[in-house]
Amino acid sequence: MSGHELGGAGRPAAFFDLDRTLISVNSAKRYIQNERKQGRVTTRQMFLSAFYLMLYHFSLADIKEAYRRAAMSFRGKDHAELTASTLTWFLEEIAETIQPGGESALQEHKAQGHPCVLLTGSTSYLAKIVTDHWELDDWLATQFVVDDDGKMTGEIDGPICYSDGKVVLATEWAKQNGVDLKQSYFYTDSFSDLPMLEVVGFPRIVNPDPRLRRMANRRGWPILDWQEVESQEATS
Numbered sequence: 122m123s124g125h126e127l128g129g130a131g132r133p134a135a136f137f138d139l140d141r142t143l144i145s146v147n148s149a150k151r152y153i154q155n156e157r158k159q160g161r162v163t164t165r166q167m168f169l170s171a172f173y174l175m176l177y178h179f180s181l182a183d184i185k186e187a188y189r190r191a192a193m194s195f196r197g198k199d200h201a202e203l204t205a206s207t208l209t210w211f212l213e214e215i216a217e218t219i220q221p222g223g224e225s226a227l228q229e230h231k232a233q234g235h236p237c238v239l240l241t242g243s244t245s246y247l248a249k250i251v252t253d254h255w256e257l258d259d260w261l262a263t264q265f266v267v268d269d270d271g272k273m274t275g276e277i278d279g280p281i282c283y284s285d286g287k288v289v290l291a292t293e294w295a296k297q298n299g300v301d302l303k304q305s306y307f308y309t310d311s312f313s314d315l316p317m318l319e320v321v322g323f324p325r326i327v328n329p330d331p332r333l334r335r336m337a338n339r340r341g342w343p344i345l346d347w348q349e350v351e352s353q354e355a356t357s
């Protein structure tokens with residue numbers, strides 16, 4: 122197959138960011154709050170708090186280093202236990218935060234036969250649960266190495282699903298699934314997702330951060346409002 126055929130063939134898909142896009146909250150922030158509420162003020166919680174701060178104030182290289190450190194803080198944790206506790210936490214704290222506009226967009230894309238794919242900086246544990254719960258077709262997220270005893274090693278397996286890492290994972294997925302990114306959609310709130318917004322044919326901006334709003338206005342990208350008018354999360 123020649124180079125220019127690779128980009129042309131295939132069907133559309135719809136990719137969705139999770140935090141503050143499909144859901145109205147930042148799941149990492151909610152997770153840290155939950156750990157604190159449960160009285161688990163641990164090294165892990167401290168790493169995760171530092172990680173959350175870095176997402177908003179530091180460079181891409183710093184953020185990727187923070188991801189690795191956050192993953193390291195899970196070393197020795199039991200894979201099955203984390204799967205179960207993530208599900209409990211999701212059902213109690215996260216499931217209700219789906220944005221009305223997100224539910225509608227999922228339904229519209231499903232009706233058109235587009236595969237719906239979660240493309241998130243959150244963990245694979247949460248990504249799997251979200252995909253099952255809202256019946257998406259697949260997920261792409263940061264994955265962790267689990268050893269033969271079912272314990273996390275603290276290492277990350279493959280690219281970090283953040284910024285340009287999302288492009289790497291989505292491009293590979295598109296190739297394997299006969300999807301053409303130039304015919305595809307990507308919904309996100311965050312300027313850090315600019316690389317992925319630039320490779321899809323239909324970038325869709327959802328309740329954006331100020332930097333992404335300016336960029337969207339400059340480039341003529343549609344800006345969507347997926348929040349409820351009486352949203353309780355407006356200031357969190």
Ligand SMILES: [Mg+2]
Nearest residue numbers: 138140141311
């Ligand atoms: Mg987001």
